[in-house]
Every structure is written in structure tokens, then in C-alpha cells.
Amino acid sequence: MKIHEPIGIIFQNYNLFPHLTVLDNITLAPHKVKKISINQCRKKAIELLEKVGLAYKKDAFPHELSGGQAQRIAIT
Numbered sequence: 001m002k003i004h005e006p007i008g009i010i011f012q013n014y015n016l017f018p019h020l021t022v023l024d025n026i027t028l029a030p031h032k033v034k035k036i037s038i039n040q041c042r043k044k045a046i047e048l049l050e051k052v053g054l055a056y057k058k059d060a061f062p063h064e065l066s067g068g069q070a071q072r073i074a075i076t
Contacts (some may be wrong), residue, residue: 014073022049
């Protein structure tokens, strides 16, 4: 019997940087914090965007997204 399950929380405010594109929002942390090359980060980000059906929004800014799209971006 499992007592503990990994869980995640999605906040109502998705905290995307308004001055960055979707792709830049997704790649910023892995590139700056984990020091992963920007090319690797972009490749992985596009793969994740394809999984959630939003690859076509990679160059959009947060104000151009619906609430559901912003939430899916924040999850990636």
C-alpha cells in the first residue's frame, strides 16, 4: 500500500513573464539554473509544447493566450 504519492500544484496565477514569449518562458529556468544549452532547452520545450498541442504558440506572448493555454504552458 502506497502512503505517499507525488503531487503537483497549479496555481491560479501562472506566473509567466509577460515580456517573454512562450518559448522563452519555458527555456529560461533550465538554461539559467541547470546550465543546459539554449539549443537543448529549445528542443525540449518544443517537444513539450507539441505534447500539449501548443507548438504553434511558441512565439506568442502570455497576453495572447487563453487561460487554459497559459496553464498548459506553465505546467511544461
